[in-house]
Amino acid sequence: MKSCIIPAFTLAAILLTGGSAAIAQSVSQSAPEETPATESAAETDPMQIVRGAKAWNETCSRCHNLRSPSELTDEEWDVSVTHMRVRGNLPASDVRDILAFLQASNNQ
Amino acid sequence: MTCAKYRSVALATVALIGLPALAQETQEQSPPDPQTAALLERIEQLEAELADLRGVVLQSTETASKAEAAAQDAVDRIAEVQDQASPAPSYAVSPGMPDTKWHLAGYADVGFVGGDTPGPDSFVSGKFNPALHFQYKDFLLFEGEFEYATTGDGKTESELEYSQIDLVLNDHAVLVVGKYLSPIGQFQERLHPSWINKVQGAPAGFGHDGVQPTSDTGVQLRGSIPAGSTRLTYALAVGNGPRTTSEGGVELMGMGSDDNSNKSVGGRVGFFPMPALEVGGSYLTARVDGIMNPDMPVPSGSGLPLDARFQLWGVDAAYTKGPLAARFEYLKSERGKLFTVTDEEPDGVLLPDLEMEAWYGQLSYRLSGFSDSEIIHRLEPVVRYGEFSISGHPELEEENAQNRLNAGLNYWLAPTIVAKAGLEWRDYTVPGVPDETLIQFQLGYGF
Numbered sequence: 001m002k003s004c005i006i007p008a009f010t011l012a013a014i015l016l017t018g019g020s021a022a023i024a025q026s027v028s029q030s031a032p033e034e035t036p037a038t039e040s041a042a043e044t045d046p047m048q049i050v051r052g053a054k055a056w057n058e059t060c061s062r063c064h065n066l067r068s069p070s071e072l073t074d075e076e077w078d079v080s081v082t083h084m085r086v087r088g089n090l091p092a093s094d095v096r097d098i099l100a101f102l103q104a105s106n107n108q
Numbered sequence: 109m110t111c112a113k114y115r116s117v118a119l120a121t122v123a124l125i126g127l128p129a130l131a132q133e134t135q136e137q138s139p140p141d142p143q144t145a146a147l148l149e150r151i152e153q154l155e156a157e158l159a160d161l162r163g164v165v166l167q168s169t170e171t172a173s174k175a176e177a178a179a180q181d182a183v184d185r186i187a188e189v190q191d192q193a194s195p196a197p198s199y200a201v202s203p204g205m206p207d208t209k210w211h212l213a214g215y216a217d218v219g220f221v222g223g224d225t226p227g228p229d230s231f232v233s234g235k236f237n238p239a240l241h242f243q244y245k246d247f248l249l250f251e252g253e254f255e256y257a258t259t260g261d262g263k264t265e266s267e268l269e270y271s272q273i274d275l276v277l278n279d280h281a282v283l284v285v286g287k288y289l290s291p292i293g294q295f296q297e298r299l300h301p302s303w304i305n306k307v308q309g310a311p312a313g314f315g316h317d318g319v320q321p322t323s324d325t326g327v328q329l330r331g332s333i334p335a336g337s338t339r340l341t342y343a344l345a346v347g348n349g350p351r352t353t354s355e356g357g358v359e360l361m362g363m364g365s366d367d368n369s370n371k372s373v374g375g376r377v378g379f380f381p382m383p384a385l386e387v388g389g390s391y392l393t394a395r396v397d398g399i400m401n402p403d404m405p406v407p408s409g410s411g412l413p414l415d416a417r418f419q420l421w422g423v424d425a426a427y428t429k430g431p432l433a434a435r436f437e438y439l440k441s442e443r444g445k446l447f448t449v450t451d452e453e454p455d456g457v458l459l460p461d462l463e464m465e466a467w468y469g470q471l472s473y474r475l476s477g478f479s480d481s482e483i484i485h486r487l488e489p490v491v492r493y494g495e496f497s498i499s500g501h502p503e504l505e506e507e508n509a510q511n512r513l514n515a516g517l518n519y520w521l522a523p524t525i526v527a528k529a530g531l532e533w534r535d536y537t538v539p540g541v542p543d544e545t546l547i548q549f550q551l552g553y554g555f
Contacts, residue, residue, distance in 0.1 A: 058383050062426065063299060064524075065523035067523055067524060078205060078209055079241045080211050082241075082274075082276075083211070083241050083251055086251075086330070087297065087298065089332045089342070091279070091334070092279035092280070
């Protein structure tokens with residue numbers, strides 16, 4: 001009955017402990033990677049918006065129609081894109097590019 | 109030359125040279141004419157006005173300097189207070205964004221179902237699924253979704269579809285903890301909302317009481333890994349796992365607690381051979397316990413299987429390019445022999461091996477390039493065919509095993525608002541079970 005307990009809990013423990021450690025590490029070290037460069041996308045990397053438009057078209061339309069960028073505010077896009085990053089297992093680089101494009105295109 | 113001539117020449121020379129000078133001196137000493145006098149007076153007035161203006165400008169410059177100094181003092185003070193109150197963390201991004209952001213999303217649908225079915229034609233209230241997302245900075249997201257629906261007898265059903273916290277670990281990994289939609293396959297996790305689903309309902313076997321797990325409660329590690337010019341996606345999960353139902357089937361939804369100490373282990377790996385094509389493979393394994401009758405416990409050493417191995421695997425593929433979307437999914441599950449109590453066998457019964465298998469293929473095409481007509485541009489024909497088979501559980505098989513064909517036409521009022529009209533033919537595979545033909549209309553809105 002419990003033959004799978006040990007491997008299952010081992011995996012869960014690895015995920016939880018490894019995850020917690022990685023969280024701390026990511027916050028302190030790799031967090032700059034998370035910077036979605038929206039603050040000055042056009043200034044620091046003008047091509048980011050172009051890449052974002054391409055990734056937006058390719059990635060989002062895999063599951064659903066493309067929402068207009070003007071549907072949401074900058075803050076709402078920030079949250080919505082994070083949600084879709086998790087749901088769609090999107091690469092972080094694509095997520096940053098898509099967010100920069102949406103926030104630059106929503107006229108808000 | 110004579111003296112008279114010399115005198116004449118000298119006088120002429122003096123006259124030629126001296127007369128103009130004499131004339132000039134005469135002019136300077138004479139009073140100005142009225143026009144010149146007026147101009148001189150005007151010049152004097154302008155000089156006076158200019159002097160006044162110089163005075164005003166000097167006063168304004170002094171005032172502006174004082175205001176600028178005051179403003180700079182205020183800016184310095186604000187910066188000082190901000191520094192003392194909350195020094196900006198290194199990972200704070202998106203200047204101007206608050207630490208906590210949120211977004212209300214979700215979807216709703218309404219509709220009508222009629223046709224050659226055992227029940228009467230009915231309007232259906234459909235579902236209302238509000239979803240809330242709260243994000244802290246850029247590394248934590250809480251997301252939860254409810255589903256509300258009205259039953260046939262007027263009661264309101266509610267269910268927590270998912271409630272999870274997502275921790276962004278790095279560019280390639282997210283830790284998900286809580287109740288989450290099953291990562292097995294594509295339909296349940298990504299395609300089931302009514303504004304995304306091209307057909308009114310789920311494919312046979314991919315909804316409730318099917319082979320597709322709907323949710324689980326546990327922990328997931330998921331993300332994306334670069335692989336050359338493409339990437340791999342992964343979702344590895346450990347959860348409470350499935351549970352035996354009182355009808356002798358297997359419940360594949362997220363339970364708030366586990367009924368045994370065995371956890372399910374599974375997930376999905378996806379791959380993109382080309383940008384428009386995604387293929388994936390899914391697997392889940394767990395043990396399920398039989399339901400025991402506390403009044404009549406099974407004696408130990410009886411040799412009856414009090415738990416059984418449950419395994420599920422599947423493959424999926426999706427090709428989406430422009431107006432075309434082609435999808436395919438296959439799932440198969442197996443559960444071993446199991447002794448359990450059921451509603452019909454309160455003293456317990458030895459259930460045989462249970463196998464369930466389901467697949468579907470779906471093709472849709474948006475007619476956006478066919479005509480300049482705005483109406484035709486918004487149309488999208490769709491066809492889906494699928495099969496669901498069950499062995500080892502006659503009641504479940506009689507109720508659910510079928511071949512199902514859907515044909516429909518969608519009209520997109522907006523990118524997230526769709527009106528669907530379709531026909532569904534249900535060919536039940538158990539002899540004696542009458543087939544059904546459904547006419548379905550649905551209006552779905554994603555927000």
